[in-house]
Amino acid sequence: MVKKMLTKKLLRDMWAAKWQFLSIILLSALGVMVFAGLDAGWRDIDVSLNKNFREQKLPDLWVSLSTVDQATVSRLNQIDGVKTTQVRSSYEATAQDLTNEPTILLNGFEGEINLSQPTVLAGKRLAENDVRAGLMEKKFAEAQGLTVGDTVKCSIGNMEIDFLITGLIQSPEYIMSTNDIVPNPKVFGYMYVNQQALNLPANEVLVMLEDGVKSESLKHQIEKVFPGSMVRDRSAHRSTDTVLSEVSQFRSFSYVFPVLFFMVAALVVLTTISRMVDNQRSQMGILKALGYSKKKLYFHYLSYGFFPSLIGGVLGLFIGKTLVAKILWQAEAGTFTMPQHYNAPISMLSIFVCLLSIGLAVGICFFACRQQLKETAAELLRPKPPKSGERILLERFRHLWKKMSFNGKLISRNMFRAKTRSFMALFGILSCTALLISAFGMENSFRHLVDVYYGETYTYDIKAQLEPNPGSIESYQKRVPAKKIEGIMEKPVSLAAEDTSRMVNMTVVDNQQSLIHFSEDNSNLPKEGLVITEKLAETIGLSRGEKVALTLPGDAKPLNTFIADFASFGTGQGIFISRSLWDKSGKGDFVPTSLLIKEPKKDIAAYLERTKTIARWSTVETQIAETLTLMDSMRGVIFLLGVFALLLAFVVIYNMGILNFVERTREFATLKVLGYHNREIRSLIIRENSILSLVGVLLGILPGILLANLALKVAEPDDFVISVAFSPLNILWSCLITFIFSLGIQMILARKVASIDMVSALKSIE
Structure with missing residues (x-):
């Protein structure tokens, strides 16, 4: 019976303070979602790539030689650590019968394809004895309007070979299929053919290593055995290196930005729960007087933090793992030829972050009600004595204080006396501004890098590649x-x-x-x-x-x-x-x-x-656009951060506004009795929050710059040197967006003044 009564009370309390409980759910969800989403994003990509590399047997090393014969293969196989080898011929050809004569990389395999096995998406596999059959990259075939059964004429030097397309494929070796800056299936593709069809010497050996053997050490051994050979491991292979570098960047981002989201969420939850528990003072006294034990009351009030944070944490895990991770995957798939998508299990780190969110909320509840539950029932039933009045800092500047209007003094006293609430609002706006500035700053830094490279480092107008x-x-x-x-x-x-x-x-x-x-x-x-x-x-x-x-x-x-x-x-x-x-x-x-x-x-x-003699050419403007395309996935992350920053600002500002309104209902009712119109009271609320918003926006500029520096430093790939470049216009836009967003929310909240019942508000503490 006791348990049912407390459950009913909990449900009534939650409904009465539904917006505060909803804000706790949203903040808990947001803090967990940002981390879980970025964490799941890089893990999904990593798991999918590694599974594809393992199943399709992506080589560990690519050994290029002028000529590969049987003696070469035998010497390679004798090196300790070499597990499997695959000989092939790799030559670029021109497709003369296709529009713009695109380049096709012909990979001629000797015998059965054991390494770098393609996934056949349409048609059939390559027969070992069919010297005129070819497996074509699916994206290239679609861009050229080709399909299974069509013929393509390839020219290598003075030799012309017709290949019948018997299958459309996707290879683990060409996640990024290009011989230029970015993949462009209209100008470049690849085919798998039989080595006998090329009638050219084999010039490459694919090498798979034994488990546990490091590619770097074996690479040095091969270079010593074969002077003049070119040995690439996966870190030097452009396709695999580029996409694995993307994974590393996502991973780095997942450890930088969620920290700020989590801090803001924890602080606002702290304020919200503390206020809610404080408002339950008389209820605690009644429950104590009715004989409820301290243990039962603890469990009851800890539920204020446990259930909303549990719901929010689970929602954050689910949304982050599904929606955010999917957005990141699609951003990668827009640039690269991604393999089948496999979902990585939710990491223990994400679960820990979820549990940490719940633990923080419960811990806040515990410390918020601990002091009050120490008091007796009689003490709790008495109204909490108001804080003693004290002069605020501005009052010490008498000349300035005397010149201030009554409304100005009222606003100043409220902000300085309600320090916790003001700080929370300030910190939320500061964080939103910092995140937006950081997002704009990283976007601008990518653009600046490319502009400097093609405008100051290289100063040509056109680059033409030669045959x-x-x-x-x-x-x-x-x-x-x-x-x-x-x-x-x-x-x-x-x-x-x-x-x-x-x-x-x-x-x-x-x-x-x-x-x-x-x-x-x-x-x-x-x-x-x-x-x-x-x-x-x-x-x-x-x-x-x-x-x-x-x-x-x-x-x-x-x-x-x-x-x-x-x-x-x-x-x-x-x-x-x-x-x-x-x-x-x-x-x-x-x-x-x-x-x-x-x-x-x-x-x-x-x-x-x-x-x-000119194979292809492009203007510097085209090269800039293509280079920026490679950064689309990172720009997608930046866009998500901007959206999350605005969502965070909305929840924080709205939550602080609700608390401000609830705590000052009696004050607003008093002003109504003194003759203030609703619009005058609304003006006071908006002016106060505008001051907090303006200060928060200005204070967020430096942290935003520092956050962008940290993020780019942590996530910088080996092929880039990204210096943070901020545009004054971007900083101004970040500040304006946050300020206008905050002002809009406060204008909505200020309309609640008209709904105040003066009689009940003024009798609230009798």
Whole structure:
């Protein structure tokens, strides 16, 4: 019977203070949802990728050689730690019968495909004896209007091969399928074919390692056994490295932003529950007088925090795990060719955060009612004595205080005397402002990085990629209709120093080039030594003056040089050498792979389209847009943070406004009796909250800047150097959005003044 009575009372109390209980549910849900969503997002991607990599047998190493024969495979298999190998030929071809003649990467496998096994999405698998069949990437086929049963003509040098498309596939090796900045199935795709069909030497071996063997150590062994080989592990393979880097960034974000959400939620829950328990003082006295034990009363009042936080925590786990994680997956799928989506189980860390949220709410309830339950029933039945009046800080400045109006004094006294409520409102608005500034700041930083790279580091207007054997740069400088033409030669090389090596991109530039700026005051490279980007040097652990060896594909004799200087590049990490150093190396002629074009003439597009030695070209504006596309998933996270920040602000401001209204009902009724109109009282409420909102907005600027710095520092990938760049306009917009949002909520709450019953309000403490 006792238990039923307390349950009924709990339900009545919850209904009477439904908005406060709802705010606790929402705040608990929001704090858990942000963490659980980001945590589930990266875990879903990680589980799906690893399951796909394991089932489709993605190689651990890619070994590129000029020629691969049986002796090569035997020597590889004899190295301790090598589990399985797969020989293949990998060559780029041109699809001559397709619009714009896109590039197709032909992967010719010898025998059964044991490693990098594709998922056949339509059609049938590749038969070992069918030398004219081919499995085509599904996205590429759809972009080209091809399907199973169609034929595609591929040109490699002077050789032409017709392939019948027998299946559409998706490969774990090409999560990011591109030979440029971003995936574009209209210009690049891949096919799996039989090696005999290519009639070209095998040039690559895929290697799977034994369990527990580290790829880095085995990579060094292979490089020693096969001088001139190029060995890439998954960290140097562009597709896998890019998508795994995204996972790492999501993981980093999940440990940064939820902390602020959780802090705000905990503090507001603290204030809300404390006020609710304080308002139950006389009820506690009655229950004590009726003989209810302290233990039962504790359980009753702890329910005020337990049930709302339990509901909110479970909701946060569910919404975060489903909705937020799904949004992040879709953001990734928009850029990459993602495998089948597998849901990772809810992590113990997310469950711990949920339990922590519940524990905090229950703990707050315990300490809020502990002091009151120590008192006797008689003491509790007496009204709590009001706080003694005291002068606020502004009153000490007498000259200023005398000049203030009555309304101004009333507002000031209320804000200073209700310090906890004012602080909570202030902190909520501050946090919302900081989150919005941080979100805008990161978005602006990504844009700034790209603008600097394509506007200050590289200053060309058009980049044109050339076909193999395109001719000399001097011939293009005479023929291309533009003010300035420069050529660069880009090659993948193995950069080795002592016990470390890494596959990097090497760019050879002309001696007098001016379209690449390696520092603010210098665009020329040293004649001796190489220039390495700072982030790459930091990642590998290289210093200025250190000796290094550069090994070209298939060249057993490395080019020995040293690090002459660093270059600060936001993206496009790699090494640069001058043409004079290349010419002295004896590694062949300077053959440009791309043209950098400055100030082109009007007929440049027509010229580039009809020149057969130019494979493709793009303007700097196109490259900027493509680079930003790679950051779409991070921008999706930033958008979510902005939405969550506004939701947090709404709950905090609305909750504090309700508490303010409930606690000051008697005061507002008194003002009504003294002749104040409803609009005058509403004006007082709005003015007070406008002051708090303005101060909170201004105080949130610096934390927002610091939060953006921290987030970018923690989540910065190996290929980027992201410096925080804030636009004054973005900061202004963040402040205005928060202030207007807060003001709008307060205007809604101020309308409750008209519903005050003056008689009951003034008799409330008799």
